[in-house]
Amino acid sequence: MSLDALYQQVILEHAKERHGSGFDGAPTPAAGHGESHQLNPVCGDEVTVRVDVADGAIRSLRWEGHGCSISMASASVLHDLAEGATTEDFQALVSVFRDMLRSRGAISGDPEVLGDAAAFEGVSRYVARVKCAMIAWVAAEDAARQAQG
Amino acid sequence: MALVSIPAGLRTVQEARLDDSEAERIRRDFPALDQEVNGHPLVYLDSGATSQKPRSVLEAEQDFYESRNAAVHRGAHELAVRATDAYEDARAKVAAFVGAETEELVWTSNATEAINLVAYALSNASAWAERGRGGAELARFALGAGDEIVVTELEHHANLIPWQELAFRTGAALRYIPVDDAGRLDLAEAARIIGPRTRILAFSHASNVLGTVSPVGDLVELAHRAGALVVLDACQSVPHMPVDVKALGVDFAAFSGHKMLAPTGIGALYGRAELLDALPPFLVGGSMITKVTMERAEYLPAPQRFEAGTQRISQAVALAAAVDYLSETGMARIAAREAELGARLAEGVAAIDGVRLLGPAPGEQWYGHARFGLAAFDVDGVHAHDVGQYLDSRGIAVRVGHHCAQPLHRRLGLTASTRASAYLYTTEADVDALVATLAEVRGYFGVTAKVGA
Numbered sequence: 267m268s269l270d271a272l273y274q275q276v277i278l279e280h281a282k283e284r285h286g287s288g289f290d291g292a293p294t295p296a297a298g299h300g301e302s303h304q305l306n307p308v309c310g311d312e313v314t315v316r317v318d319v320a321d322g323a324i325r326s327l328r329w330e331g332h333g334c335s336i337s338m339a340s341a342s343v344l345h346d347l348a349e350g351a352t353t354e355d356f357q358a359l360v361s362v363f364r365d366m367l368r369s370r371g372a373i374s375g376d377p378e379v380l381g382d383a384a385a386f387e388g389v390s391r392y393v394a395r396v397k398c399a400m401i402a403w404v405a406a407e408d409a410a411r412q413a414q415g
Numbered sequence: 416m417a418l419v420s421i422p423a424g425l426r427t428v429q430e431a432r433l434d435d436s437e438a439e440r441i442r443r444d445f446p447a448l449d450q451e452v453n454g455h456p457l458v459y460l461d462s463g464a465t466s467q468k469p470r471s472v473l474e475a476e477q478d479f480y481e482s483r484n485a486a487v488h489r490g491a492h493e494l495a496v497r498a499t500d501a502y503e504d505a506r507a508k509v510a511a512f513v514g515a516e517t518e519e520l521v522w523t524s525n526a527t528e529a530i531n532l533v534a535y536a537l538s539n540a541s542a543w544a545e546r547g548r549g550g551a552e553l554a555r556f557a558l559g560a561g562d563e564i565v566v567t568e569l570e571h572h573a574n575l576i577p578w579q580e581l582a583f584r585t586g587a588a589l590r591y592i593p594v595d596d597a598g599r600l601d602l603a604e605a606a607r608i609i610g611p612r613t614r615i616l617a618f619s620h621a622s623n624v625l626g627t628v629s630p631v632g633d634l635v636e637l638a639h640r641a642g643a644l645v646v647l648d649a650c651q652s653v654p655h656m657p658v659d660v661k662a663l664g665v666d667f668a669a670f671s672g673h674k675m676l677a678p679t680g681i682g683a684l685y686g687r688a689e690l691l692d693a694l695p696p697f698l699v700g701g702s703m704i705t706k707v708t709m710e711r712a713e714y715l716p717a718p719q720r721f722e723a724g725t726q727r728i729s730q731a732v733a734l735a736a737a738v739d740y741l742s743e744t745g746m747a748r749i750a751a752r753e754a755e756l757g758a759r760l761a762e763g764v765a766a767i768d769g770v771r772l773l774g775p776a777p778g779e780q781w782y783g784h785a786r787f788g789l790a791a792f793d794v795d796g797v798h799a800h801d802v803g804q805y806l807d808s809r810g811i812a813v814r815v816g817h818h819c820a821q822p823l824h825r826r827l828g829l830t831a832s833t834r835a836s837a838y839l840y841t842t843e844a845d846v847d848a849l850v851a852t853l854a855e856v857r858g859y860f861g862v863t864a865k866v867g868a
Contacts, residue, residue, distance in 0.1 A: 269808040269859075273801075278861055309800055309816045310830040332830060334798035335860065398800065 271388040272395070273335065280382065281335035286328050286345025294318040294325040300412030302405040306397050311337050315344075315405035319413035323352045327406060334398050336389060341402035343382045353410060359383075360407050367396045433744070433752040435843050441744070442840045444469040455810025458845045463623055463651065463789050463836030464814050465673045468737075472676055475736035479729045487728055488702055488719070502728050505735035506718070509683060512738045513649075513668065514659030519691065521684040521718040522731055526650045527573040529669035529684035530617070532721060533646055534577040536694040537615070538584045543695055552693055558585040563612040565643070567592040567600060567629075568826055569622050572819040574648040574669075578617055587614065594826060598625045598774055599781055606637060613643040620652035620668075624791050624820050624834065625774030626757055628652070628784035635664045644690070650674060654741075654838070655787055656750035660685045672730065676737035681730035684721070691717030698723040741839075749839045753788030756837040756846055760790040763850030764835075769795040769857050773832060788837030791818065794853070796862035799831040805859055806833075809852045 293299055297318035305312050311333030318326040327348040329341045348356050363383055366373045371391040375384030389399045431437075442448050447467045450457050459467060479501060485494035487502045503517075510520035523529040540556035543549040558564075564578045568591050582589040592605040609616060616638035621628050631647070638645045647668040652658050654675035660668045667690070672681035686694075696703060696714055700723040705713045714720045741749065758777065765772040771793045775781050794802050803815035814834040817824045824830060835849050857863045 269805065272804065273860075282861065310821065310824070311798075311800075312830075334800035336800075392804070395800070395804070 272392055274385040274388065276382050276385040277339040278335060280339035280342040283342060284338055285342040286349070287330060287342070289316060289328055289330055291326065291328065294320055296320055297325050298413040298415060300409035300415070302408035302412070304401050304405040304408075306333070306337075306401055308397070309334070311398065311401060313337065313341055313402045313405050315341070315402055315409045317348075317406060317409040317413045319353060319410060322354070323350065324348050324356055324410065325350075327409075329402055329405070331402070333401070334395075336386075336395055336398040337401050340383070340386060340399045343385075344402050344406055347381055347383060348406060353414060356410060357407070360403055363403060364400065366390060367399055431748075433748040433839065438752070438840060438842045442842070444471065444740075445840055446470065446473075448840060452810040452812070453808050458809075458811040458848045460835040460837065460841065460845060460849055461812045461814050462654075462674070462838035462841070463818075463834060465679070466654065466676050466838055467840065468676055468678065469740050471740055472678070472733050472736045476678060476729045476733040479732045484729070486725055498728055501732050502726065505731040508735040508738055509731075510685070512742065513653060513670070513685060514661045515685045516688060518716075518718055519685055519688050521686065521691065521721040522726060523669075523682045523684055523721075524680055524727065525673070525682035526648065526669040526671040527577075527682075529682050530574055530646065530648065531577045532684055532697045533667050533669075533686070534581040535697040536721075538581055539695040539697065541585050549695065553695070556694065558587045558614055560586040561612060562587040562614045563590050564588070564615045564617070565590050565592065565609055565613050565638075566616075567618045568594045569598060569600070569625065569820065569823045570617070570619055571623055571648060571650070572821070573650075574617055574619055574646075575822070578615070588612075592618075594823070596827075598622075598627075598823065598827060600629065602630065602633060605634065609634075609637040609641050609643065611641060613638065613641045615646060616643050617646040617648070619648040619650070620658070620663075621649075621655065621787060622774070623651050623789070624818050624823055624832070625781075626761075626786040626789040626791070627774055627781045628656075628787065630782035631663050631665070633782075639664070651787075651789070655753055657746040666690055672734040672737065675734075676740055677734035678730050681727045681734050683734075686717070688717070691721070696720050696723070700724050702726070744839055750787070752839065753837055754785045756788040756841055756843070757786040757790065759843060759846045760788070760835055760837065760849070761786055763846060764790050764792050764853065767850070767854050769862065770853065771795065773827060788841065789834065790836075791832045791834035793829055793832050794856055797856055797860045799833045801860060802833045802853070802856055805856050806849070806852055809848075811849055811852055813849070 297320040300317045303314040313331030315329045327345050367390050369390050375387035377384040386399050389395050445467045483497040485498040487499040507517045510517045540553050541558050544554040544557035593601050635645050644666045647665040649668045649670045653670040668685040673679040703723045762777040765777050773791045775786050799815040816831050
């Protein structure tokens with residue numbers, strides 16, 4: 267298993283660019299808001315995700331945090347995929363992503379379904395890093411639930 | 416006894432310097448070191464987390480089970496006698512190794528349990544005194560509002576949280592000796608903080624992040640002048656340098672077996688006999704009593720008073736074998752060797768562009784001591800987990816994260832760091848492999864121009 271399969275180029279790029287990072291914008295008018303903070307006690311990585319939901323879809327997903335390249339890249343990819351998705355599609359996406367990560371390499375990432383998130387397929391072979399890839403997604407799931415509350 | 420492997424220490428002249436060629440011979444006693452990881456020969460630089468084990472230790476534990484296994488301090492059959500002898504001989508050996516009397520060494524599961532034992536014995540003393548149990552002898556240990564427990568800002572969580580909780584249970588205040596931006600203890604502040612209200616001073620002998628050896632003499636003097644008890648976290652010192660608890664003058668000291676060539680599940684608490692015999696027990700139950708009625712129990716003197724239930728017998732026996740291995744190699748030689756490796760690590764790491772070495776700069780001494788064989792560092796722009804992953808892909812095992820010292824990392828402006836730590840089996844080639852591979856990391860993660868890949 268080469269390191270490059272874990273750190274695919276798309277991951278290294280997202281880790282640097284960090285799409286959707288920063289809470290600068292105003293909340294979407296007439297939207298339900300949710301916010302969730304997640305911490306990985308093993309390494310001290312933290313991510314906070316804010317989600318606005320209106321008319322059954324995610325209008326805005328922003329995040330702040332610090333952590334390894336896997337956790338930062340997965341938050342960045344999440345932002346790109348979640349914004350505009352219906353809450354139903356978003357929930358399905360999280361499930362597919364989680365199943366892939368927990369598969370210990372058995373399930374490969376389908377770019378048709380997962381987009382850039384398919385690049386995290388290599389993470390599933392590194393059990394110690396699965397939490398890194400999931401942290402922002404777990405926060406987003408929680409925040410979206412609150413926003414629909 | 417059927418010990419087959421002869422520790423490398425027995426085959427060498429004790430007076431000679433422990434050099435690379437001897438380290439190579441020592442390595443052959445450690446089966447776990449002889450393997451490939453991710454297609455590369457294993458470079459094990461995580462001994463600060465746990466050490467690897469020599470065959471003599473593994474065989475001692477197996478031999479115990481094959482020839483002497485029985486519960487100790489109960490039963491009159493032959494195996495029980497042999498097991499009890501082995502268990503108590505181990506105590507005598509390990510106690511002597513740290514300069515303690517035999518009955519001053521209490522077996523625990525690990526150092527964390529040893530420190531918790533002291534903290535809970537002290538809060539039990541407070542509870543007993545409050546209810547008039549134990550007499551005036553015990554009242555001197557009682558803690559309450561107005562009393563202070565002092566730690567340092569660089570403590571491992573194991574020597575911080577037990578004191579936070581003891582303060583909570585008793586109403587005492589927890590204070591700490593701060594460190595400066597580099598991590599150096601503020602001893603002037605220590606002299607202000609430690610005073611008449613101080614009842615306990617707890618600090619680590621050697622830092623698991625900075626690679627420094629604390630100014631034990633200065634701190635013990637401040638504490639004892641104030642009438643406070645001193646609890647020493649000796650986890651990173653006992654495995655790596657000669658330690659004499661009596662010469663250090665501490666009241667309690669805790670260390671773990673697994674960091675000093677022994678199995679997991681065994682650690683020890685040293686306590687001055689007078690203190691151990693006066694303190695109430697922490698865990699209670701079988702094997703630590705004299706007389707039990709349906710209403711109450713009376714307890715044995717230390718160390719049995721603190722060893723409730725069936726004990727960690729094979730682990731204690733194996734720890735004694737580990738102490739044999741270390742003694743035969745020579746702790747002073749090991750310490751000198753590790754100081755050399757620590758200097759090599761520090762120099763190599765500090766010389767890499769974009770890498771910040773934590774603790775003393777190369778060649779620098781803090782509190783009159785050279786860095787021991789440990790170096791933690793921050794790689795600018797690359798998270799410690801990514802650094803560790805890259806090193807692991809080359810077969811190099813290091814520790815990443817906060818090393819159970821979150822407050823210190825926060826003080827140094829970090830959430831995590833990468834740590835390489837050496838032991839008697841570490842070679843210069845191990846250190847050089849780490850340094851060379853570490854130099855590639857920033858390039859790989861695109862923080863500088865990409866190299867290798």
